[in-house]
Amino acid sequence: MGASERNTGRGADQTTVRRQAGDEWDAHGGCVVPPGPDxxxxxxxxxxxxxxxxxxxPARIxxxxxxxxxAALYEVVVCTPDGGPVRTEAGFSIDVAHGPEALESADTVVVPPTHRLGGIAGEGLLPAPLAEALARIRPGTRTVSICTGAFxxxxxxLLDGRPATTHWAEAEHFRRLFPRVRFDEDVLFVDDGDLLSSAGAAAGVDVCLHLVRRDxxxxxxxxxARRCIVPPWRDGGQAQYIERPVPEPTTATTAPTRAWALERLDRPLTLGELAAHARMSVRTFTRRFRDEAGVTPGQWLTAQRVEIAKQxxxxxxxxxxxxxxxxxxxxxxxxxxxxxxxxxxxPGAYRRTFHTAAVSGRAAAGR
Structure with a gap:
């Protein structure tokens, strides 16, 4: 079965999606989750x-x-490779209700990070109990890593020959350990159909919201996102969070101009207008905008307008x-x-995918 790859999401550096012939794909390039009672x-x-x-x-989102x-659209369970309790990095242990058998019936498996990667981070080898647990996952099950869960x-x-990401601080180590993975340290998450990976910490929120949007x-x-008091999506990738020397201290920011632009997206906005509103030169504004948002002003405006169109x-x-x-x-x-x-x-294909569900939801709410 042939496959072609493309960049998608909000900004060309946001996600990577693989589409395969013969599958039913939604507007975000992922397999559609069929509706059902369960x-x-x-x-x-x-x-x-x-x-x-x-x-x-995952449970929160x-x-x-x-x-x-x-009605609940998802059921979230926590399991461990042997069904026993695990220690956390916060200094306490947690008991779980499920062992590795929970992986056999999962539609989506999420692997959050651990600070005890041990041999995984050292030699790229899985402990036997973990390897046996992962072997229980059914072929085609959607599998997601958060932060160093990508290791x-x-x-x-699972990631050989496929695009993936993890926390930017682990980028070089990850590349050396897993040269077969097509690693991208700049994105917040990567969506490759049945395999998704996200950058550190809060990028787990981004990828889980992305899956709700996809589904x-x-x-x-x-x-x-509103219930959880988080943005429904974030501009740019994790490149904006990488530690870099700051050449000069400054208190100026492009945030007020971004807020101003959001109220005027229905009309043309030039780079000169944006820079003038921020009271900066075009060069300074462009540089500072990219440092703060992770994308150029033009890419940001286009992404905002696409979001309005989608809604x-x-x-x-x-x-x-x-x-x-x-x-x-x-x-x-x-x-x-x-x-x-x-x-x-x-636009027409996107509407056919999502408009019916939206109308059905409104009709159900009115009954």
Whole structure:
């Protein structure tokens, strides 16, 4: 089965997606989760020394995803390779209700990071109990790593020849240990269909919200983000968080200009206008904007407009040219071009994928 690869997401450096012929793909390049009465089962594999913040992310995000009638869309369980308790990096242990058998029935498996990688980080080798546990995962099961959880997937051979990421501080070590992995340290997460990996800590929130969006559309993902009081998506990649020398101290920021621009996306905005609002030269504004947002001003504006277009396509019956106008693209052709570049599909295909679900949700809520 042939495969082609492309960049997608908010900004060309945000995610990488592999699409395969013969599969049913949603507008974000991932396999569509079919609707059904049973919630999507997520198994979180906790290893010795697990990071508690990242361990809790899947339950916090997925358990907040509800249907219009309040039914849970996901079931999240935590398991360990042997069913026993594990120590955490926070100085306490946790007991779990499930052993490795939980991996056999999982629709999605999430591997959060641990500070006790041991031989995995040293020689790239899995301990026997962990290797046996991972072998229980059914072929085709969606598997996700958070932060250094990518070391586990790579040591298992799951990432060979495929794109992946992890925390930027581990980038060089990861590359040396797993040269077969197509590693990208700049992105917040990588979506390669059935295998996803995310950068450190809060990037686990980004990838879990991305999965809710992939499974059920932007409207629900935005609701979940609001409940959790986190942004529904973040600009740029983790390049903006890498430690670099600061050449000169400054208190100026482009954040007020970004907020100002968000209220004016329906009309043309030039780089000169943005720089003037920030009271900076174009060169200084462009440099500072990229340092803060991780993308250029033009890429950022396009991504914001695509998000508005996606929401309008999901929640309204407006003609494509009117959607393009309200999102600030000026023409339907411009909207089509940018949606193909950033989302991977044209507006009509995106609407067919997500508009029906949105309308059904509103109808169910009104009953």
């Amino acid at each position: 919630p999507h089962r997520v198994a979180v594999l906790a290893l010795d020394g697990v990071m508690t913040f990242e361990l809790g992310i 997925f358990n907040s995803a509800r249907s219009p009638d309040g 586990v997937l790579a040591a298992a051979g 059920h559309g932007s409207a629900l993902a935005n609701q979940v 309008l396509l999901e929640t309204s019956d407006l003609p494509i040219d009117l959607v393009a106008d309200r999102a600030g693209f000026g023409s339907a052709n411009s909207l089509r071009q940018h949606m193909r570049e950033l989302v991977g599909v044209p």
